[in-house]
Amino acid sequence: MARDFREILKTKDFVVTAEAAPLKGSNIEKSLEHIELLKDKVDALNVTDNQSSVMRYPSIGICLLIKEHGGEPVFQMTCRDRNRLALQADLLFAWSRGVRNVLCLTGDSIVVGDHIEAKPVFDLDSTQLIHLVHTLNSGKDMAGNELNGGTDFCIGTTATPSADPIEPQMLRVRKKLEAGIDFIQTQAVYELDELKRFMEFVRKYDEKVKVLLGIVPATGAKMAKYMNENVPGIFVPQYMLDELAQAPKGTGIAKGIEIAGRLIRQAKEEKLCDGTHIMFIGKEERVPEILEAAGLNHS
Amino acid sequence: MIVAERKPIKEIIQMIAPYKKVLLAGCETCVAICWTGGEKEVGILASQLRLARSKEGKKIGTVETTAERQCEKEMVEELRDKVEGVEAVLSLACGAGIQTIAEVFEDKPVFPAVNTTFLGSPEGEGVWLENCGACGDCFLDRTGGICPMVRCAKGILNGPCGGTRKGGKCEIDPDKDCAWVLIYNRLEKQGRLDLMEKYYPPKNFRAVKRPGKMEAIKA
Amino acid sequence: MNGEIVAFCCEHSAYVAADAAGKQGLHCPENLRIIRVPCAGRVDIIHILKAVEEGAVAVLVLGCEDGLCQHLTGNVRAKERVKYSETLLKEIGIDGRRVAMFNLAANAPHKFIQAINEMNERMKESGEEK
């Protein structure tokens, strides 16, 4: 299969990526299992960067592991833990080792994680990081110095189509589009109308950017409610909470997978977007079930 | 104004443990206004320290005073008599005041009784809001007079982030407003939303050349 | 002081209730010392702390019932201050239950006596002498 993600984005009708979250500790066996299981079922594996501000094995480490095992990694990079020097150095390192895709994020606040006394860096924000990657792509560093070997990253970023209020969020998306990006993976969306609204907005400014529908399967009504209250940018609608609550005991997770599959299937059939990005953190081994429920039999 | 908070009493008690007589020096400006280091708080802290000592069966002499502006050497100088009569000074002023009193009375141990927390303004009775980070490169012309550097949890210049809560609240605290939603609302009201469409490049963090020093033209 | 209870009494309610208690022959502990204030909101943290410093076994602030302060917020503020004084005492290892706020009406002498007795009981239980 083609392993150039930028090429896949251009040519494939419906792109599928999945999140691979590094774990805490130097033992990478579990991550390796996930990679082996998923690398051929999805178009790219997206590796989080100290997700939710919880310290873990580094994103770049898992990216290299994916590369070694024949998969296509997307290197997530947040501005939370690195100043502009570190950001650039890490990007150069990633490129030199064959990582071709970077997802530019601001990053969660330090205080939501497990090292709440740490100094938050946020030297740059996500929009500025996109500009920075372009600078490296052009063979220069941020200070304007020529690089001995630049980069040519495929650049992605995130957006929250269900933000409330939506207007300021859209203005920021517009800035990101103007900065130049290849793909957007959305924050979890549960109402496809929100996705439609979002696509209309995006297409006004950018014909070519690919939008991947973010999917976070709920594993039960309780968890969904918890996410609503605690996870930034996630809004599970009431009818879906009811649907989850009505599922017989022990089948909440199956219900969540069913709903996720349904959302993806509908988005694909109605051509609402260009693909999907599945975030099933801690349950990576069940991602294939979602793919099946969505009717995405990857070849 | 400068906002400060009382230090945990245990820390203070530990600091002054070796001394039998201390001066509690408040300040009549910012810290008085934010209910941390005025005459009232000086009195409360002194009483608490005496109680804590007597609980251990010991005594402590406390002298209470306030300076008009503890960051001014000349005004701190007026406390000389009181300072000379004690073994140590416990200052309830901001960091600037504490350092001034420490400098004026070089031989005396000076201890901070408060933590200086931020520059802000009152939101209402007894509530202060951080709204300036003293970054040395003011950005407020572009953001409708609302600073995203300190009022956004991540200091995003091209916000809002994707974690905004329902109703435009901050992702880390549902009681706090998302600065960028505030900025949006204000700019919209003024018909200046174009400012929010603009891309702002990374900030110059060298705007204040630390250690900071400002010399005015002595005109 | 030697084991006295200091009670700051609002002259609109608790002070009148204390008078009524005497009038009705409701006996109260002799270690009670009442300081009359125009409103519970006049009582400051330093008054409470000084009373403890001087050796009061307990300090009470007695104000009007909730929502019935002549000055609207006096009793609410008093409660806040008592709570804060409690914290200040606790953090230096002194039993915070030595200070308390009670709300009562002028026509509630029983409640007044009850409050004083409760404080005495509380202090006996905690066994903390001055």
Add this chain to the structure above:
Amino acid sequence: MQIKMGIFLCDCGGSLKNIDFPKISGNLENLEDVAFVDISHNLCLEEGTRAITSRVLTENVNRVVIAACSPEFCERNFAGLLEKLRLNPNLLSLANIREQCSWAHEGDVTGKALELIMMAADRAQLLQPVETKEIAVNNEVLVVGGGFCGMKSSLELSQLGIRTTLIERESTLGGKLRELEGFYSSQRETMIKAVEKEENIEILTSTEVAGVEGKIGDFSVRIRKGKKETLRSFGAIVFATGYKTEVAAGDFPLKPGVNIISQERLAQLLQAPTPEAKPDTVGFIFDLSDENSRFPTLATLNSALTVKQRWGSEIYVFCKNVKVDSEGAEKLYCEAREQGVVFLKFDEKPTISADDGRVKIEAKDVLLGEDVTLTCNLVVAEEKFLPSEGTKGLSSLLKIRTDPQGFYQEENVHLYPVSSERKGVFFIGNCRGDLGLGRVLTDIFSVVAKIRELLSPGVVAEVDRVKVDPQKCVACLTCIRVCPHNAVQLVQIDSEKVAADISQLACDRCGICAAICPAKAIKFEGYSDEQILAQIKAIGAS
């Protein structure tokens, strides 16, 4: 000046047997600053007055300590006496040795009594005179709201010779009276005429309050008419801004063509010439919720009777309860029953539906225990009783709180019924909630009496009872924010200093500001920190 203290002990006619007065006297006599200690039997009687008078004058003391009954009983008298003796009444300190000592304990309480007197004496040492002065007040009154309540109180005030300005937002006077028929309609015209005729009343219609500054005796009010604003001064302001009613859309299918109407619409129909085709059956519904329904009850009973008399329709009243606690309600109810109005009592909300131009009401009558279905030509809907339009804006402009429903004046016993936390600002009538006519009248008479007392010529006020020391004030605005009576403002002290300043007329002497001031810049004479701490220190010291 050297302190010279006179101490009077009163044994209440020899009844305080558990106190050894000679012993106390002996203990006090030798104290520094004490000129004399006298024991009397009845300080409150003529003989006591004489004793105090002669001793104070001959010994020339400058502090007086009296140990007697509760200050609740005797403080005024003794303070008054000192004033007559040309000694500042604030130089008096009392010890309550009767209610809170002798009567409160069994057995000998000489020790405690002595201690209470010591507390009073130590406080007396620190007392300072508080001067009083006559303050000129503006005795014109502003009445806001030209409804029944506003008009009636203006009339009452004007008859006392108080000049009153009556302002009304609408273009005509009358307020809600305009919407009520029957008994109320006759009152309306008479009253408007009387108000218009009265010389002491100035009427300003289509006018609103735009701002209120100042304090009792000296309010400056911005009055807005159209775009024009004028500044006027008043000594007191009476708000009689009334209420509004609203049919709750959720309770009734309010569609055009459906004959469900409001009380207001009914009044209009009744005022118009009687229609050719009078409605045969008219239904009324009220008390759908368990909320206070005084007003809906009165309005419904009044309208039901009027409809019966004018149109002769069959009338059915659906309700949960008929609450007849307001004035005249019981009489109206009896009359309605006598005239053949049928009352049906439901527990669960009736179903109301449109039925071919008519309205069908289905309800289960709990007394009959049967389902009742009625088709009416006309149904008069229940209306919710709400604060009038603009109440919210007005309360924030006045800095006065409203209750959770948005009405003025919570039921605070100290302010009840018509005073507010801002002295000189009064709220009367239905802007305080659903009162019913009887209580509205009570309000009117209370406010008239209060205003008469407050604005009588030669108001005397204490000067600097609660005082800000401008040198210590750091202008943090805390006192301005916390004062429940709007009595503090920021003033320019000199060219560079601003400080808080307390209006002695508006101040209600609570001391909240003195307690909270972070710079300890506010002194409440009589209850200052030093005076309170002196009492604390005196406990157990003797």
